[in-house]
């Protein structure tokens with residue numbers, strides 16, 4: 001689908017809206033201004049693509065609200081060439097933002113249909129990531145350690161395996177909570193034994209579930 005002047009205009013308005021809501025990171029705003037979000041949505045939702053809302057993407061999952069994507073990306077504080085693990089590939093929109101921020105992106109998805117679809121789709125748009133079908137709770141020990149980790153589904157607790165795969169000096173951004181809302185956590189790994197944890201307001205995510213093979 002074409003990226004028309006109309007789409008570009010709506011995207012600019014979305015960026016202005018995100019600035020008004022407090023997003024300051026120019027690189028993050030630039031990425032959102034660049035990525036054609038309408039191409040990540042089913043045709044039924046295309047006209048709403050630049051509203052600041054989450055939308056269904058199939059398999060009972062959603063593409064995160066642009067503000068949430070921007071907020072998490074800003075908290076992650078990416079530097080060029082950092083190695084990032086994303087839990088919850090979904091539509092690939094967040095992964096596209098991370099790769100535009102020059103990160104080396106590893107992204108895990110537990111829904112096979114979404115994994116297959118996004119693995120095909122994202123490189124066609126020019127965003128190259130490492131796509132993995134698997135359980136985000138376990139992370140990716142084979143590619144660890146990571147400079148940054150971002151969880152894009154609501155985790156009931158901070159997954160220990162992920163923390164172990166974070167570099168000392170690294171940061172993890174994770175919405176924690178098992179109800180309808182989660183509290184955004186920034187976990188900074190100070191040393192192998194010490195983390196600094198700060199919280200950054202309530203958000204609403206689809207739940208982080210266990211490995212599909214466990215029957216969830």
Ligand code: SAH
Pocket residue numbers: 061062063064087088089090091092093094095108109110111114134135136137152153206207208209210211
């Ligand atoms: N980052 C995505 C957001 C998708 S919603 C985007 O930009 O579109 C969250 C995603 O997390 C869903 O696709 C869901 O299937 C996935 N998910 C849930 N639990 C998971 C787990 N344990 N491991 C990996 N992915 C998981």
